[in-house]
Amino acid sequence: MKAALTAAALLLAPFLAAGPAAAAPTVHTIVVDKMKFGAVPPDLRAGDVILWVNRDLFRHSATARDGSFDVDLPPRASGRTRVGRKGAIPFFCRYHPGMKGVLLSR
Amino acid sequence: MIGKSTIALSALLAFGTAAPAHDGPHVSDAQIAHIAYTAGRIDVEAARQALQKSRNAKVRAFAEIMVRDHEAVNAQALALVGKLGVKPESNPTSAALSKGAARKIRSLAGLRGAAFDRAYARNEIAFHRTVNGALEATLIPSAKNGELKALLETGLALFREHQGHAEHLAAELRR
Numbered sequence: 396m397k398a399a400l401t402a403a404a405l406l407l408a409p410f411l412a413a414g415p416a417a418a419a420p421t422v423h424t425i426v427v428d429k430m431k432f433g434a435v436p437p438d439l440r441a442g443d444v445i446l447w448v449n450r451d452l453f454r455h456s457a458t459a460r461d462g463s464f465d466v467d468l469p470p471r472a473s474g475r476t477r478v479g480r481k482g483a484i485p486f487f488c489r490y491h492p493g494m495k496g497v498l499l500s501r
Numbered sequence: 502m503i504g505k506s507t508i509a510l511s512a513l514l515a516f517g518t519a520a521p522a523h524d525g526p527h528v529s530d531a532q533i534a535h536i537a538y539t540a541g542r543i544d545v546e547a548a549r550q551a552l553q554k555s556r557n558a559k560v561r562a563f564a565e566i567m568v569r570d571h572e573a574v575n576a577q578a579l580a581l582v583g584k585l586g587v588k589p590e591s592n593p594t595s596a597a598l599s600k601g602a603a604r605k606i607r608s609l610a611g612l613r614g615a616a617f618d619r620a621y622a623r624n625e626i627a628f629h630r631t632v633n634g635a636l637e638a639t640l641i642p643s644a645k646n647g648e649l650k651a652l653l654e655t656g657l658a659l660f661r662e663h664q665g666h667a668e669h670l671a672a673e674l675r676r
Contacts, residue, residue, distance in 0.1 A: 429654075429655050429658055430655065430658035430659055430662055431658070452573045452574060452577050452655065453569070453570050453573050453574075453659065454569060454570075454573075470573065490566050490569075490570075491566075491662045491666065492665075492666060492669065493661075493662045493665045493666065494662065
């Protein structure tokens with residue numbers, strides 16, 4: 396019991412100490428498969444994290460047109476980028492320029 | 502180039518006209534696998550020639566993508582035919598494709614610099630367009646195994662993207 400309480404205290408400590416700002420960022424997943432970016436999550440906020448999951452046979456990238464992120468995605472690999480600002484952030488695959496999408500964050 | 506593409510295209514579409522998909526199987530999965538694999542191998546060879554000859558950074562980057570993507574889809578095709586116990590079977594379409602490609606490699610070998618780059622990009626457009634037409638009209642509708650059909654559909658998405666990319670490259674080289 397005591398151990399459980401200690402564990403709970405340890406888990407909560409960072410949040411209690413630093414307040415909500417230090418809470419882990421929300422992570423949204425975008426799957427890349429069959430030469431396409433999957434659906435873009437509708438409720439993005441600046442500071443959120445995108446987890447790009449490449450399920451395709453091919454190497455891809457998730458590259459922001461404004462240069463704010465660029466992650467290489469070998470086949471079956473994944474990578475994370477941060478939503479840096481509010482507004483529309485168009486992105487594409489460096490290797491397959493026909494693959495593209497837009498992040499919309501509030 | 503036009504002559505070669507036309508010959509390869511008519512060879513590919515010959516299956517389509519002789520054997521509409523709803524009429525039943527006239528091109529077997531073993532033949533389809535051979536045609537698709539051959540198309541990928543041809544594009545890898547063309548890209549390797551470009552990597553030997555071209556000094557244009559955009560052409561080289563495109564060629565590297567062609568090698569990587571077509572090797573990936575062909576590795577998957579080999580794994581699939583192995584799993585299905587299908588032995589890819591050579592046929593007039595894959596033979597015509599190989600013959601046309603060998604002729605193209607020889608004619609491109611005589612070009613240098615910007616002339617080579619432009620001819621390579623033009624041929625990539627023509628080649629991908631030909632293969633896309635065959636995939637759509639004949640190979641995908643005729644494929645009986647679901648996994649083979651799915652791989653061909655992924656191949657079509659890939660080839661379409663490559664065709665668009667090659668068109669963009671060719672436009673840049675004209676500037």
